[in-house]
Amino acid sequence: VSTTPAPAPPAWTPPPTTPAPATPPTTSEPPSPMPLPPSAPPAPRPRPTASATHAPTTRVATPPPPRPVAPPARPPSPLAPATLVPAPPPRTAPSTTRIPTTTPARGVHAGHEPTTRAPATPSLAAAPVHLKPLKPRGMSYDRTTSITVIWGFKEGGRGGSLKMDRQFDLRPAAAQQAAVDTCDRIAAHADLRIFKVSCWPQDFRDFLRSRRRAFPSRSLEKDLADFLLFAPQWVLDHVGFDRGGSVASASGRVPTWFAADFRVELDSHSSGRQTAPVMGRWEEYLDRESKLVASGPGKSLRRSFPCAPIFVRAEAELQVIGAPGSALSSWLVSVGCALIAVIAFTRSAFLSTIATFAIFATAACSLFAITTVFHWHFGLMEAVSLIIFCGFSVDYPLHVVQAYVHERQHGAGIRQALREVAGAVVAGCFTTCGAAAFLLLCEIRIFTRFGQVLIVNMLFSLMFALFWIPAVIELHSSFCCAPACCGRRAGAKVAAGAA
Secondary structure, eight states: OOOOOOOOOSSOOOOOOOOOTTSOOOOSOOOOOOOOOTTSOOOOOOOOOOOTTSOOOOOOOOOOOOOOOOOOOOOOOTTSOOOOOOOOOOOOOOOSOOOOSSOOOSOOOTTOOOOOOOOOOOOTTTSOOOOOOOOOOSSOGGGSEEEEEEESEEEOOGGGOEEEOTTOOOOSHHHHHHHHHHHHHHHHOGGGTEEEEEOHHHHHHHHHHHTTOOSSOSSHHHHHHHHHHHOOHHHHTTEEEBTBOOSTTOTTOOEEEEEEEEEESOOTTOOHHHHHHHHHHHHHHHHHHHHHHHTSTTGGGOOEEEEOHHHHHHHHHHHHHTSTTOHHHHHHHHHHHHHHHHHHHHOOHHHHHHHHHHHHHHHHHHHHIIIIISOOOOOHHHHHHHHHHHHHHHHHHHHHHHHHHHHHTTTOOHHHHHHHHHHHHHHHHHHHHHHHHGGGGOSSHHHHHHHHHHHHHHHHHHHIIIIIHHHHHHHHHHTOOOHHHHHHHHHHHHHHHHO
């Protein structure tokens, strides 16, 4: 912007004062002009013009103070060139937080207020998130098994059970370190297939280190009582004291036993034969660990034992199924008792044999349905079911055979016997299956399986009683050509005709 000075007047007079808008004119008189030397003519005050690219700033009108007369302007120095500062943009209504879409310049104008900027969100490409890889499992979590390792007991109880070991002592520093090291070695063993560890001695170590205390603890009673005040419920269930295990009474007392849980990839629905190898590996490994601890400074930790509900069930199944006097021998005894009962009612070796074979065939078909159709493992419940259902399988063949014996005495055959008892046998089968159908709605697995096996057993027993036994009897009657047999049959027919 260039300014051109106006021609100097012959006598210098002050410029007129323009009053501000909406402000009453001032009554004060301007000061008397100051005479200037004639060699220096007065220069008018330069007034910058607004540029077309900068909009004037809208400001709130305030009454200005009286404007004094400005002294004559000095000529600009050639060493400091004039710089035009752009006018600030018009202001808008203030907001709480304004996040610019682009990064503003570093320089801030004198008329601008600094803008509140939100912290920049890091880019996923610039800072990738590293997640800890999960250990793959071959089954869902609810099908896995929890195995508990317990310290503070020894063998010698009644019936092969465990009893308290009075030589167990967790107060020595070597025993505490041995407990933590044992948990670490068990978790790192690949053959045990462990994917989750719940060992509270490790949490106790981390607790002491977070409180800037030494581990192993030199004052176990006090430190353990402090730890149990903040421990979750599962920790309280895995440690015991000499007179109860409450947290309030744990201060100043020594634990007499403790346990740790290990979650392994073992199907909780496994049979006893499938669980036995896993149980053997755990017992063998813990025996080696106990010998290692006994040979070191932490021998007061004593021996450790594995225990789990699936191990108890596996031992029971192996005793019932595989041991002498087991389910197979019990089932054979049941079939023998059924044979004796049929012989006593029919007084016929042939009819007793086919009725007993029908019972045996019913049990074989039920076993086929359990293992092949339902894909169940032959366990404790299945073995007991076959023994119990042997009694259910006797009823329908015995009814059909007894009806045949009764009709044969009156000169009739198997067809008349079926007309007499077939309806009652079918009705009895449907009522039994209808009663067992309600077991299928139960949420407990053993009840649903019991109902399924009962229905299948009843259907196979009905099939052999109404189809196989009549067919064998009719086939035997057609091939019976002995004179005594034919004479007895003819005499029976004559007696029936005479009556």
